Amino acid sequence: MTDTLIQTLDVALGERSYDIVIGPGLLGSLSQHIETVSPTARIAIITDETVYELHGQAIEQALAGRQTHIIIRPAGEAQKSLANLEDILDSLFRAGFDRSDLLIAFGGGVIGDLAGFAASIYKRGMPFIQVPTTLLSQVDSSVGGKTAINNQFGKNLIGAFYQPQKVVTDTDLLKTLPARQLKAGYAEVLKYGLLGDPAFFDALEAGLGQDILDLDEAALTKAIHVSCATKAKIVAQDEREGGVRALLNLGHTFGHALELEAGYDGDLLHGEAVSVGMEMAFRFAVEQGLCPVADADRVSAHLAATDMPRISDMTHLLHDPAALLKHMGQDKKNESGHLTLILPRKIGETFIEKRADREAVLRFLTQLRDEA
Structure with a gap:
């Protein structure tokens, strides 16, 4: 040891x-x-x-x-x-x-x-x-x-x-661990940089991310420690997701909808759905004027550089935007019939939108289908 x-x-x-x-x-x-x-x-x-x-x-x-x-x-x-x-x-x-x-x-x-x-x-x-x-x-x-x-x-x-x-x-x-499962886990590592730690994302972007995927022991220990320390701090503040803990679900509302559409048959892993869901969250935030295009482009570029799943890989699950929106409507974070989304203002800064515009989300999902 x-x-x-x-x-x-x-x-x-x-x-x-x-x-x-x-x-x-x-x-x-x-x-x-x-x-x-x-x-x-x-x-x-x-x-x-x-x-x-x-x-x-x-x-x-x-x-x-x-x-x-x-x-x-x-x-x-x-x-x-x-x-x-x-x-x-x-x-x-x-x-x-x-x-x-x-x-x-x-x-x-x-x-x-x-x-x-x-x-x-x-x-x-x-x-x-x-x-x-x-x-x-x-x-x-x-x-x-x-x-x-x-x-x-x-x-x-x-x-x-x-x-x-x-x-x-x-x-x-x-x-x-198979490479596919490793990349699925890397999506959650990346999430911690995107939701509140821009310096960590910078390090991932600069090579730490690839070191993790290459199973470098020191890189793995650092990534697990940073991720768990971030989560532990948030959970200590909000154990039962009444507030700030919801930020840990960046990319998950879109991602869970994709998982449900895929049918939990192994065709789509949870981490793969989160990877795509985070790219969707950044692109939707750009569409809503909430996040700079440059930040969304950095996220997409990093996903591409590390060969992570992206929106372009999910065309077979985007064919029914209304169904995806319905799936999103079942999310546990939703309150009083309103759609809750975790959205970025920039890399390293996210917020909880408790009244996301359903029509805007539907237009966004329809746009993704039409671009496929």
Whole structure:
């Protein structure tokens, strides 16, 4: 283990506070990290087939001597359903778990959301630890306590705010991550520069971004630390998204609409949708006279330079602007029938527009379809 690269962050939420530990080789010391938050010997591990095939032996070795119950689900966004949630809960009940035992979410954002929600409702709540295995989950979804599943009306519409006891982020796990998944995670890294840290975006633009995609260890640790520190600060101010936390959804309202249109069939990853959604948010802000064209052009240029998904890659999902607008109308941030969007004033400065003009959004989506 490279101790000089191990970093610890505190998510300051009073009695619900917890640490995020970041660095290489941490999976091997998972048992020691568990000791700091839970003395239990009974542990349920929820993972997916892909992660278990790659890292199942390693986590079992790390937890040798403890009583473990492993629940392995197929990979993919389709797992975030009521039926699959019920299967997980049934498995916990059959194994006789109680709410003093520990659950570990060992996977990417899908597993983190699904396992975290299961922990939040199993016997009214059992402790859980996040061990994220994708860049997207390491920089974003494992932190902040959002847990949820999807339904026919949209993404993450059934869920709870439920904080983990700890997040153990082993950057070595990213070495087996496919390039497509790595880029999906990079979208969330980029988001943190665009929403409130222009110097971070400058660094990404100047080469840090490519270093991250090349799996440079120091670059990964820096990106994860900056992203998690930004999110932790925002979550500490607004744990349940009553205000400033909504800024973390830059690109997500457009992106979630694309995901729903794609049907959660694996054709479009969440991070890919966010990448496109952020470009859409900047272009829409330009159309509304809110953001300089030059800033939107910089965003598009950086996406192109790092070979990230762009609007031009989504022509097959833009054919029905009215359907996309309807999907956006299901967004959790909407209030009293009004459409909420997170929009940029410039790179590094965003705001919450709680009464976005639906007709303007429809015209924008129609324009994108016609340009395709």
